Amino acid sequence: MKNKSLVSISDYSREEILRILELAAEFEQQPRQDLLKGKVVASLFFEPSTRTRLSFESAIQQLGGSVIGFASADTSSVRKGESLKDTILTVSNYSDLIVMRHPVDGSARYASEVSPVPIVNAGDGANQHPTQCLLDLYSIKKTQGRLEGLDVAFVGDLKYGRTVHSLVIALTQFNARFHLVSPPELKLPSAVKRYIKEAKLEYYQYTDLNEVIPNCDILYMTRIQRERFPDPLDYEKVKNSYNLNNQMLANSRPNLKVLHPLPRVNEINVDVDSNPKAYYFEQALNGVYVRQAIVASILGLK
Amino acid sequence: MNDKRKQLIVSAIQNGTVIDHIPAKSVFQVVRILGLDNTEKQVYFGVNLESKKYGTKGIIKISDHWFASEEINKIALVAPSATLIEIRDYEVTSKSSVQIPEHIEGIVKCFNPNCITNKEDVSTRFTVIRDEHDELKLACHYCEKNTSRDNLMFI
Numbered sequence: 001m002k003n004k005s006l007v008s009i010s011d012y013s014r015e016e017i018l019r020i021l022e023l024a025a026e027f028e029q030q031p032r033q034d035l036l037k038g039k040v041v042a043s044l045f046f047e048p049s050t051r052t053r054l055s056f057e058s059a060i061q062q063l064g065g066s067v068i069g070f071a072s073a074d075t076s077s078v079r080k081g082e083s084l085k086d087t088i089l090t091v092s093n094y095s096d097l098i099v100m101r102h103p104v105d106g107s108a109r110y111a112s113e114v115s116p117v118p119i120v121n122a123g124d125g126a127n128q129h130p131t132q133c134l135l136d137l138y139s140i141k142k143t144q145g146r147l148e149g150l151d152v153a154f155v156g157d158l159k160y161g162r163t164v165h166s167l168v169i170a171l172t173q174f175n176a177r178f179h180l181v182s183p184p185e186l187k188l189p190s191a192v193k194r195y196i197k198e199a200k201l202e203y204y205q206y207t208d209l210n211e212v213i214p215n216c217d218i219l220y221m222t223r224i225q226r227e228r229f230p231d232p233l234d235y236e237k238v239k240n241s242y243n244l245n246n247q248m249l250a251n252s253r254p255n256l257k258v259l260h261p262l263p264r265v266n267e268i269n270v271d272v273d274s275n276p277k278a279y280y281f282e283q284a285l286n287g288v289y290v291r292q293a294i295v296a297s298i299l300g301l302k
Numbered sequence: 303m304n305d306k307r308k309q310l311i312v313s314a315i316q317n318g319t320v321i322d323h324i325p326a327k328s329v330f331q332v333v334r335i336l337g338l339d340n341t342e343k344q345v346y347f348g349v350n351l352e353s354k355k356y357g358t359k360g361i362i363k364i365s366d367h368w369f370a371s372e373e374i375n376k377i378a379l380v381a382p383s384a385t386l387i388e389i390r391d392y393e394v395t396s397k398s399s400v401q402i403p404e405h406i407e408g409i410v411k412c413f414n415p416n417c418i419t420n421k422e423d424v425s426t427r428f429t430v431i432r433d434e435h436d437e438l439k440l441a442c443h444y445c446e447k448n449t450s451r452d453n454l455m456f457i
Contacts, residue, residue: 106417106419109443194433
């Protein structure tokens with residue numbers, strides 16, 4: 001994995017995924033080390049982010065590395081009309097690795113082709129978010145003790161949710177059974193469903209959330225993202241489709257964990273937060289260890 | 303239809319290539335993909351001709367030009383049923399069908415308006431796939447969206 005960019009979750013084999021998860025477990029034991037001393041990581045966020053940017057920067061600084069970069073396109077030469085290629089070529093002169101979030105689909109793949117240093121995709125438009133996917137997998141493995149053969153329910157916006165797309169694709173490597181809960185307008189795209197079919201795995205589609213709760217090990221909730229809808233009226237129709245409350249979890253499996261990539265709006269009621277089955281805030285913490293594992297492994301330090 | 307009538311519709315060539323069994327509606331796309339709108343060679347074409355197999359078809363004949371297979375396979379997207387006939391001195395010297403290529407670069411636009419290839423100066427790259435209904439689709443190397451045949455736009 002040394003010097004190899006991470007653009008899409010499908011760039012990593014099953015073994016490479018498992019290796020990152022093992023490393024992340026090591027970092028969880030000892031998150032503060034001097035491993036990245038003398039290394040400079042560029043963090044280029046052309047689009048806003050709270051969790052991803054801060055957890056990356058925290059991950060790097062806890063390992064003794066330094067971070068340069070910008071948190072919005074407004075404070076970079078992008079505003080003067082600089083092309084992505086020129087920005088990447090320039091920044092690669094100043095850094096050992098580039099973490100990038102960009103609003104355009106496919107920008108990360110392109111950056112990885114022009115950059116002499118490795119690129120880690122921290123989200124490219126509505127396409128991929130592989131580091132989120134790895135931390136989701138880490139959270140699943142940590143709470144269930146395994147990745148193999150789980151019943152995983154995805155709830156909400158399965159059409160535009162890039163974290164859903166990445167995680168479904170990754171779980172096809174681990175024989176999951178997929179329970180897909182969404183309004184008819186927001187079903188999983190056929191380009192993603194194709195991965196499930198090719199792996200000959202079972203999947204079931206639902207519109208009612210209650211139907212799926214007793215039968216899954218992981219309940220992966222997502223926000224219905226207003227910003228992705230071309231027509232605001234379509235958003236209004238589906239925005240309140242799902243609202244998980246504590247009582248609804250009464251008949252769930254004892255090992256069930258509720259995950260959410262966050263931010264949430266109203267799809268998980270706050271009364272779920274104190275239920276031991278709620279795992280979304282720990283999930284966000286796991287992001288630090290997983291990102292330490294990704295950076296250390298790409299820089300060839302682990 | 304006998305051979306004599308056929309020759310009256312689109313005249314025979316002495317040397318060159320005949321591309322037959324093109325879907326009638328795709329003839330002009332084939333012309334563009336192969337750059338025949340900018341050639342010095344003699345080109346004949348016919349559209350909405352009768353075809354026993356397909357109802358109607360189109361045909362293109364290019365004098366004194368033979369195609370490399372990478373070049374001709376580019377038309378497979380719009381004319382997968384096309385037949386390629388090479389002619390030397392009025393004789394058919396070879397007959398083959400178009401092969402669908404695995405990868406396509408730079409000919410087709412990605413239908414996703416938010417794809418990097420539509421935002422910056424980046425040439426398109428696709429892998430050709432078939433969906434569960436056996437429809438050809440182009441999977442974008444960059445944005446990972448699939449462009450279907452209905453959304454095909456040529457650069």
